[in-house]
Amino acid sequence: MKQLLVLPLVLLIPLCRPVVADDAPLHVELDSSEVPHLTEWGEDAKALVVRWHPRISNLLATKDVESPRRITLRLRKSDKRVGATSGTTITISSSWIEKHPEDLGLVLHELVHVIQSYPSGKPWWVTEGIADYLRWGIYEGKEQKWFPRPKEKQGYKKGYRVTAGFLLWLESDIAPGIVKKLNTAMRNGKYSDALFKMETGQSLDELWDRYMVSK
Ligand SMILES: [Zn+2]
Known part of the structure; x- marks a missing residue:
């Protein structure tokens, strides 16, 4: 009789886990439509964001602040500026990628800005x-x-x-x-x-x- 009671308890354990917002999936959208020849670089950059998002989020963890979990990675046809972040959109210029394809660390820097989410950014x-x-x-x-x-x-x-x-x-x-x-x-x-x-x-x-x- 005792053995029969054990089974339902085990089945209940997963239902008792608290539901936390951190379980929401990370969604990274790559937009390389302006520069399709750089899509492969963009896929590497996206993989970096997926791999490092949880690490950077933990390093910068603040109680009751959640890291954005929907991020757009846009490769722009441009020879101006290197990279920039506005809200949760990271934009990287095509000319920089063409000259420095090894510079994936640039994406890490911009990812930090997305996660920082500082209201003013000052200083x-x-x-x-x-x-x-x-x-x-x-x-x-x-x-x-x-x-x-x-x-x-x-x-x-x-x-x-x-x-x-x-x-x-x-x-x-x-x-x-x-x-x-x-x-x-x-x-x-x-x-x-x-x-x-x-x-x-x-x-x-x-x-x-x-x-x-x-x-
Ligand atoms: Zn910066």
């Missing part, structure tokens, strides 16, 4: 620094010494790779987890330079000066 150097930190530091796996480090006051404001290297140093040497905290502040519209002082006990400018002389 821009934080937005671009985080995108390049995830692209060059995490996706490409570049070492600290690879990142450019201009010897000037407030060099962190240069954004992109410069800020990315600074963030990598902060993560490894000073304040592990600071990128996630910056990300949450940016998402909530609560970023301020004071966040650096709160997390490390030193001001942003003091940290930059320290980074300048670090190994």
